[in-house]
Amino acid sequence: MDKILLGHGSGGSMMHALIAEHFAPAFQLETLMDAAVVENLNPGRIAVTTDSYVVSPLFFPGGNIGELAVNGTVNDLAMVGARPLYLTAGFIIEEGFPFDDLRRIVSSMAEASEKAGVKIIAGDTKVVDKGKGDGIFINTAGVGVVPDGVQLSASRIQAGDKIIISGRIGNHGVAVMAERNGLRFEPPVLSDTAPLNSLVELMLESADGIRVMRDPTRGGVATVLKEFAVESGLCMIVEKWLIPVASGVRGACDLLGIDPLYVANEGILLAVVRPDVAEYLVKVMKRHPLGEHSAVIGQVEESPAETVLLTTEIGGRRVLEMLQGEQLPRIC
Numbered sequence: 562m563d564k565i566l567l568g569h570g571s572g573g574s575m576m577h578a579l580i581a582e583h584f585a586p587a588f589q590l591e592t593l594m595d596a597a598v599v600e601n602l603n604p605g606r607i608a609v610t611t612d613s614y615v616v617s618p619l620f621f622p623g624g625n626i627g628e629l630a631v632n633g634t635v636n637d638l639a640m641v642g643a644r645p646l647y648l649t650a651g652f653i654i655e656e657g658f659p660f661d662d663l664r665r666i667v668s669s670m671a672e673a674s675e676k677a678g679v680k681i682i683a684g685d686t687k688v689v690d691k692g693k694g695d696g697i698f699i700n701t702a703g704v705g706v707v708p709d710g711v712q713l714s715a716s717r718i719q720a721g722d723k724i725i726i727s728g729r730i731g732n733h734g735v736a737v738m739a740e741r742n743g744l745r746f747e748p749p750v751l752s753d754t755a756p757l758n759s760l761v762e763l764m765l766e767s768a769d770g771i772r773v774m775r776d777p778t779r780g781g782v783a784t785v786l787k788e789f790a791v792e793s794g795l796c797m798i799v800e801k802w803l804i805p806v807a808s809g810v811r812g813a814c815d816l817l818g819i820d821p822l823y824v825a826n827e828g829i830l831l832a833v834v835r836p837d838v839a840e841y842l843v844k845v846m847k848r849h850p851l852g853e854h855s856a857v858i859g860q861v862e863e864s865p866a867e868t869v870l871l872t873t874e875i876g877g878r879r880v881l882e883m884l885q886g887e888q889l890p891r892i893c
Contacts, residue, residue: 563659563660563661564656564657564658564659564660565579565654565655565656565657565658565659565660565663565688566656566657566688567656567688567690568688569654569686569688570654570686570687570688570689576686579686580686583660583663583664583667584652584667584684584686587667587668587670587671588650588667588670588671588674588680588681588682588684589680590681590682590683597647597649597682597683599646599647599682605706605707605708605709606706606707606709607704607705607706607707608638608641608642608643608703608704608705608706608707609702609703609704610634610637610638610702610703611634611700611701611702611703612630612633612634612637612700612701612893613698613699613700613701614626614629614630614633614698614699614700614701614893615695615698615891615893616629616737616891616892616893617695617741617891618737618740618741619662619666619696619697620662620665620740621736621737621740621741621752622736622739622740622749622750622751622752623732623733623736623751623752623753623754624669624733624736624751624752624754624827625665625666625669626666626697626699627665627666627667627668627669627670627673627699628669628670628672628673628754629752629754629827629893630650630670630699630701631648631670631673631674631677631679631681631701631756632673632677632754632755632756632757632827632828633701633754633778633827633893634648634701634702634703635648635677635679635703635756635757635758636756636757636758636776636827636830637703637776638703638704638705638758639705639756639757639758639761639774640713640757640761640774640775640776640830641707641713641774642707642708642711642712642713642761642765642774643705643706643707644705644706644707644708644758644762645677645678645679645703645704645705645756645758646679646680646704646705646706647679647680647681647682647703647704647705648674648679648680648681648682648701648702648703648704649681649682649683649684649685649701649702649703650670650681650683650684650699650700650701651684651685651686651687651699651700651701652684652685652686652687652697652698652699653687653688653689653694653697653698653699653700654686654687654688654689654694654696654697655688655689655690655691655692655693655694655695655696655697656688656689656690656691656694657691658694658696658697662696662697663697666697666699673756676756677756677758677759678758678759679703708765711765713771713772713773713774714772714773715772715773715788715789715792715793715833716792716793717772717773718772718773718789718792718793718795718833718861719772719795719835719861720795720861720862720863721836721860721861721862722772722833722834722835722836722860722861723833723834723835723836723839723857723859723860723861724786724797724799724831724832724833724857724858724859724860724861725831725832725833725834725839725842725843725846725855725856725857725858726782726804726805726829726830726831726832726855726856726858727757727760727829727830727831727832727846727851727852727854727855728753728805728828728829728851728852728853728854728855729753729805729806729807729810729829729854730777730781730782730804730805730806730810730821730822730824730826730829731781731806731807731810731814731821731824731825731826732750732751732752732753732807732810732826732828733752733753733754733778733824733825733826733827733828733892734781734824734825734826734892735750735809735810735813735814735824736750736751736752737752737825737891737892738813738817739813744813746809746812746813747809748808748809749809750807750809750810750813752827752828753826753827753828753829754827754828755827755828755851757776757828757829757830757851759849759851760830760846760849760851760852761774761830763845763846763848763849763852764832764842764845764846767841767842767845768834768838768841768842768845769835769838770834770835770837770838771832771833771834771835771838771842772832772833772834772835773789773832773833774830774831774832775788775789775830775831776826776827776829776830776831777825777826777829777830777831778825778826778827778892778893779825779884779892779893780823780825780883780884781821781822781823781824781825781826781884782804782822782823782826782831783820783822783823783869783881783882783883783884784823784883784884785831786799786831786869786881787869787881787882787883788883789831789833790866790867790868790869791867793861794866794867795861795862795863795866795867796861796862796863796864796865796866796867796868796869796870797859797861797868797869797870798859798860798861798862798869798870798872798878799858799859799869799870799871799872800858800859800871800872801871801872801873801874802874803856803857803858803859804822804856804858805854805856806821810824822871822881823884825892825893827893828851829851833861836860839857840857843855843856843857859872868880869881869882
């Protein structure tokens with residue numbers, strides 16, 4: 562048998578075999594109960610998140626839907642300062658989906674969770690009629706612990722703060738777009754999907770004064786900056802030439818007529834920090850594999866309120882708004 566059948570979602574012997582042969586070994590599940598019981602969590606506040614992954618195509622340069630689901634959930638927890646501990650994974654699989662593809666996805670999830678230091682402890686499997694599911698969808702939930710004293714919020718942003726980015730922008734969105742449309746770039750553009758929790762932990766250990774962090778996924782960097790501006794009531798000013806963009810991404814965006822500031826990312830973060838710690842924090846981040854292209858890209862000012870301004874190389878300024886509509890659908 563090389564494809565998923567409706568019987569694999571029936572709750573009977575076929576479904577039990579599917580879970581026992583594919584999910585339980587990959588995720589090292591100790592029980593197949595409907596809920597997992599975990600030991601007492603470390604002192605601190607609990608962070609909980611949930612997300613669904615419907616990326617198309619399922620496999621793209623640098624990653625696939627499985628590791629994307631793990632990394633995306635880990636990063637959502639990390640952005641509030643949490644140490645991710647546990648994940649759940651729900652699979653909605655279309656009848657006829659190849660077992661070889663399922664094995665690749667599940668294996669990549671196991672590898673990604675091990676790399677991030679989290680454990681997949683529970684899940685669910687449903688099979689839908691052929692033509693109703695577009696291959697496979699994955700829903701996740703994540704639980705982590707926020708250490709005492711960590712309080713990250715855009716409401717804490719103050720005028721004079723600095724804006725930091727941890728890496729080059731646009732890689733994930735361009736990689737998915739290229740694969741979907743049969744485009745090839747030299748050098749190849751790979752997704753940046755990665756777990757950011759170890760980088761965040763290093764940042765929090767190294768310096769006080771981090772106001773807020775966020776990973777610019779759908780909507781890209783421009784949308785997150787606008788969120789910061791609206792939530793703080795202040796003005797975000799960024800310098801275009803300071804924002805790191807790989808040459809392949811820049812060339813692809815020029816060719817396709819899109820702005821890399823609005824392209825999705827899956828392995829970088831934006832942070833607003835106190836001005837006196839910004840340069841030191843960037844030096845620390847550069848020592849981490851996911852932070853080697855970190856940079857201070859701008860600062861916060863009082864006015865114009867709730868506005869993002871991009872300063873160009875010739876000194877002009879333009880207003881950045883949130884992404885309007887869908888530039889690149891099914892990105893995660």
